[in-house]
Amino acid sequence: MSGERIWANSAVAGLLLLAALLIFANLDDRYLWDDEAETALLARNVLRFGIPVAWDGASLVSQECGVDYDRNYLWRQTPWLPIYLAAGSFALFDASTFTARLPFALLGLLAVPSMYLLARRVLDDRLTALIAGGSLLLSVPFLLYVRQCRYYALAILAAIWVLYCFFLLPARRRLAAAGLALALTVLLHASHLLFFGAVAGLALGSIVLALDGAVLAWLTAAVVAAVSVNLPWLFAAGLGETTGRLLALGSLRSFAANLAGYAARAELYAFPALLLAAALVAVAIATRSRPDWHSPGARVCIALCAFALGHALVVATVPFVFFRYLITLLPVFALLQAWIVRTLATRSRVLAAAVLALALLPDRADLVRGRFSVTLAKYADEITHHVPGPIEAIVRYLATAARQGDRLFISYGDLPLRFYTGLEVRGGQGCQSLAGWPPPDFVIVRYFFRFRPVAPGVREDTERTLHYLKSEIPQHLYRRVDLPVADTVWENIPEPDRHVFRDGGDRPKITVYEKVRP
Structure with missing residues (x-):
């Protein structure tokens, strides 16, 4: 084993240890909020009835005036997989705040080495992969979401493997297509909306990469397989009815406003596109060089941007703008940030380090409000102190x-x-x-x-x-x-x-x- 590989593996182990500290510290300090409690209550009903029902004879679970279950109280508002994960935890350890969040925190922990593997596959550089893994781990939204008794951590992990299998397709078509179908199925059973966002992203990404006919056929087969296998579930969940009700509330103006809202949230909380673009432009001007947009890394990044755009176009059709609908883009943002920082490092390591620090540390939302704070410091303060609610x-x-x-x-x-x-x-x-x-x-x-x-x-x-x-x-x-x-x-x-x-x-x-x- 080469020294570089030993160093990289040690660094990944260090990231994993840091992830465990950041994700599990004080995991049960703050009580479940409404969406978490919804999942936990349904999980508790699974232990009693075997399926998630909204009424147990004494207590009703609903946040949508009764349309989130059918006439037999069978739950259909959200997919069941996160509910069964929480139920499994309750079966093993009894029901509590900690056990409600435990399986999702573990999935969040798995997302960190998975992010490294994805970056190694896509960008083919150990240091860039470490930067990508660290960027995901030190993203405070990532940390907040994977500590929830909700579908978020499952969706993030599934999205990482959707991207991994997508970029693996040209090299190992059958294996990658099977893995992609499986990852998409998991994503569908985490969130219907994020699943269709990923499918749209894959479509645009494949156009940018100009995949050949054979690879495109396997990609199509994987998507069709994921949809076909889960079609009975989609009909049973009343997806068409829900989609129609939500789309009826929208308009072209609201769609454009939603897109702008998601762009603003991504910029403020997840991906400092203005900073990174400015750094690339500054280096290009200073060195009088033009970026090679035909290089493998650049093509991958353009495809990732297309994936993000496709995803955003789908989630913007829903009349509510929540950052949770961007969580499956966190791995995309980590990849883009890592590639840009690594590109800057070929010109100036000091500049690259400064840009990475500026991307990770300041709370850009607070900067807009005219004050300075460090998001990671606020997060560290939260997980090391009791926060009453x-x-x-x-x-x-x-x-x-x-x-x-x-x-x-x-x-x-x-x-x-x-x-x-x-x-x-x-x-x-x-x-x-x-x-x-x-x-x-x-x-x-x-x-x-x-x-x-x-x-x-x-x-x-x-x-x-x-x-x-x-x-x-x-x-x-x-x-x-x-x-x-x-x-x-x-x-x-x-x-x-x-x-x-x-x-x-x-x-x-x-x-x-x-x-x-x-």
């Missing part, structure tokens, strides 16, 4: 104040409370009827009340809920309890523009109205 404060209060059989209404945040307490909980966005429900023992109305999903019946349910609170709750029978924690809305949401690292800021406190007991 609204759900934790409520659960801890109920642990001492509530009794078995008590009822609780909360305007938003019902799913985490269903997971952490044994109370009868209603409220949230599931549109569960309150008619005939006795006045609850605890009432929590968040300062923002709740959000409005696009599902039909939401407006009417909001009106019924407000009427119930005003007419059916005898306010004189309740005492007000103010909890000393800021209502940060979501306990541990990973969205970079919504995530609270430590300080909840100047926000309203959580207020609980507790029925006075005789």
